[in-house]
Amino acid sequence: MLEFIPQVIFVILVIAAIAFFAKNVSRLKRNINLGKSIDKSDHKDIRFKKMLKIALGQSKMVVRPIAGILHIIVYVGFIIINIEVLEIIIDGVAGTHRIFGFLGPAYSFLIGSFEILAFLVLASVIIFWTRRNLMNIKRFLSKELKGWPKNDANYILYFEVVLMVLFLTMNATDYQLQLIGASHYANEAGVVGSFPVSQYLLPLFEGMSEATLIAIERTAWWLHIIGILIFLNYLYYSKHLHILLAFPNVYFSNLNELGKFKNLEAVTNEVKLMMDPNADPFAETEGGEDEVPEKFGASDVQDLNWFQLLSAYTCTECGRCTSECPANQTGKLLSPRKIMMDTRDRLEEVGKLIEGGKEITSDKQLLDNYITREELWACTTCNACVDACPVGIDPLSIIMDMRQYLVMEESAAPAELNNAMSNIENNSAPWPYNQQDRLNWAKEV
Ligand code: SF4
Ligand code: SF4
Numbered sequence: 001m002l003e004f005i006p007q008v009i010f011v012i013l014v015i016a017a018i019a020f021f022a023k024n025v026s027r028l029k030r031n032i033n034l035g036k037s038i039d040k041s042d043h044k045d046i047r048f049k050k051m052l053k054i055a056l057g058q059s060k061m062v063v064r065p066i067a068g069i070l071h072i073i074v075y076v077g078f079i080i081i082n083i084e085v086l087e088i089i090i091d092g093v094a095g096t097h098r099i100f101g102f103l104g105p106a107y108s109f110l111i112g113s114f115e116i117l118a119f120l121v122l123a124s125v126i127i128f129w130t131r132r133n134l135m136n137i138k139r140f141l142s143k144e145l146k147g148w149p150k151n152d153a154n155y156i157l158y159f160e161v162v163l164m165v166l167f168l169t170m171n172a173t174d175y176q177l178q179l180i181g182a183s184h185y186a187n188e189a190g191v192v193g194s195f196p197v198s199q200y201l202l203p204l205f206e207g208m209s210e211a212t213l214i215a216i217e218r219t220a221w222w223l224h225i226i227g228i229l230i231f232l233n234y235l236y237y238s239k240h241l242h243i244l245l246a247f248p249n250v251y252f253s254n255l256n257e258l259g260k261f262k263n264l265e266a267v268t269n270e271v272k273l274m275m276d277p278n279a280d281p282f283a284e285t286e287g288g289e290d291e292v293p294e295k296f297g298a299s300d301v302q303d304l305n306w307f308q309l310l311s312a313y314t315c316t317e318c319g320r321c322t323s324e325c326p327a328n329q330t331g332k333l334l335s336p337r338k339i340m341m342d343t344r345d346r347l348e349e350v351g352k353l354i355e356g357g358k359e360i361t362s363d364k365q366l367l368d369n370y371i372t373r374e375e376l377w378a379c380t381t382c383n384a385c386v387d388a389c390p391v392g393i394d395p396l397s398i399i400m401d402m403r404q405y406l407v408m409e410e411s412a413a414p415a416e417l418n419n420a421m422s423n424i425e426n427n428s429a430p431w432p433y434n435q436q437d438r439l440n441w442a443k444e445v
Contacts, residue, residue, distance in 0.1 A: 003095075007092065007093060007094075007095050010225075011092075011093055013226065013229065014092075014229065017230075017232060021232050021233055024235075030354070031309065031313075031348070031351040032306050032309045032310050032313065034301065034309065034351075035306035035307070035309040036304065036306070037305070037306065038305040038306065038307055040252045040307060042255075043255055046255060047252070047255070048251065050250060050251070050255075051247055051251040054390070054391070055247045055250040055251075055391065058071065058075065060390035061390050063388075064320070067131070070127055071124075073117075074124050074128070074160065076117065077118065077121035077124075078121065078160070078243075080113070080117055081114050081117055081118055081121070081167065084110075084111075084114055084167075085228055087100050088221070092225065097184055097192075098174075098193060101187065107192065107193060108192075108194040111171070111193035111194055111195070112195070112196050115168065115171060115194075115196055115197040116197060118164045119168075119197045121164055122164045122165075125160045125161055126161075128157055129157045132150075132153060132154070133154070138323065139318070139319030139323045142319065142322065142335060142338075144335060144337060149239065152237075152238050153239070153317070155234075159227065159234075162223075162227060163228065166220045166223050167224055168197060169198075169201065169217075170220035170221050170224055171193070172199070172201035172204070173205055173216045173217035173220065174193075175191065175193070175195045176202055176205045176206075176208075176213055177210070177213050177214065178191050178192065180210065182210050182213070239315065239316055239317045240316075241314065242316040242391055245310065245313055245314040246314060246316075246391040246392075248310065249307075249311055249393065250391060250392040252307050252310065253392030253394070254386075254392075254394055258383040258386055259381075261400065266293065295409060296404055296405060296408035297401050297403070297405030297408055298367075298404070298405050299362070299366065299405045299409070300346070300350075300360075300362070300365040301347045303401065304398060308343070308401075309347055311340065311392075311394065312340050312341075312343035312344035312347055313344055313347075314391050314393060315340035315344065315391075316390070317340075318390065320389065320390060321337055321384075321389050321393070322337040324387070324388040325384060325385055326382060326384065327379055332374075332378035333374050333375045334375045334376075334379055336385035336396070337395075338371075339375070339398055340393060340398075342370035342371050343370075345370065346365070366402070367405065371402065376402050377403070377414055379399045379403075381399075381400070383396060419432070
């Protein structure tokens with residue numbers, strides 16, 4: 001009976017980790033669903049192809065080749081090495097040893113590839129850490145990356161190193177145990193698996209007793225699987241949620257040409273009415289009063305749509321948007337990365353208020369408490385940030401919704417803009433001249 005204790009502990013651990021993960025997924029869904037509805041059910045085939053190209057194929061990552069290729073190695077390595085987790089879970093539950101070993105040469109090829117990838121991941125992670133912490137790369141030095149965001153990025157790198165070292169240690173001791181013919185490890189058909197990297201660790205374990213080797217192998221095995229379960233549950237609290245969310249985010253991302261802004265239907269109808277000399281000013285607008293929104297634009301996260309909120313959770317905090325932003329480059333306060341980080345922080349805050357049964361008041365909101373008006377008005381609407389984002393995020397859409405709120409709900413546009421808007425209204429042009437005077441310049445020619 002006692003021999004089953006490790007299996008029972010293993011099953012309890014896996015169930016607890018999956019339950020906690022499921023709880024965080026439902027929290028995530030609840031927060032994203034706080035956003036307004038938006039229809040993204042069109043062009044399924046185009047969306048799917050875009051997702052394959054950008055999220056799976058990482059096509060936008062390689063625009064910056066060094067970071068891009070390193071990222072692909074870590075990403076592919078992480079995904080593929082975790083295929084072995086399937087075997088670990090089956091071995092853990094059934095008490096078997098390398099259950100897929102019966103695949104023979106195919107199994108050896110897989111384990112050998114995992115080891116090479118693990119080595120490449122280790123090398124990439126060390127380069128990532130050096131770039132992030134020792135080289136003065138501007139996009140890693142912004143003030144929005146101080147504190148938790150910087151620590152979060154480093155924690156994951158340390159995590160990767162620990163997981164890969166455990167993986168290679170587990171394999172090296174397993175290999176040594178197979179070579180010395182330890183029961184439960186040795187196989188009549190010979191060595192199961194191939195160990196192109198961990199074989200170089202064998203000198204570290206030479207001369208150790210079988211019991212010591214088993215203790216090291218089991219410890220590495222347990223810590224490796226526990227580490228993966230912790231990693232899974234850490235995702236919700238980290239920018240690394242993009243490992244999962246990049247796929248739906250790219251799928252639902254904007255398919256329109258960059259620069260095409262959405263029109264408010266209620267306002268469009270109003271303008272059409274003004275332009276039509278035959279219109280009845282007392283006639284009801286198409287769709288009736290329901291069409292007029294309760295609030296124009298966005299001052300808090302609930303005013304944004306669900307896709308914008310999904311994007312806030314997807315943001316990898318890579319700063320590619322900010323490093324392309326002309327406003328940021330010319331020293332303005334605006335950073336599109338910060339817009340996304342602020343939206344996520346505020347959304348988390350609102351989520352916690354809901355969980356605590358507390359009221360969400362306008363005493364604190366996204367506008368002013370997180371994102372300042374100065375940041376919003378610094379945007380040139382150039383779309384460089386949208387173009388640069390490797391996971392299909394549109395920080396500009398949040399900026400525009402918040403500006404819309406300022407203009408339409410608070411009449412709080414900067415004076416220059418207010419003048420231009422009044423001129424458009426009165427003179428059909430942004431300049432302060434009567435339409436009839438437009439050709440005056442020609443009299444001097
Ligand atoms: S659209 Fe605005 S935030 Fe985005 S890059 Fe251009 S100026 Fe910066
Ligand atoms: S919005 Fe996109 S480009 Fe900008 S930091 Fe987030 S993931 Fe990177």
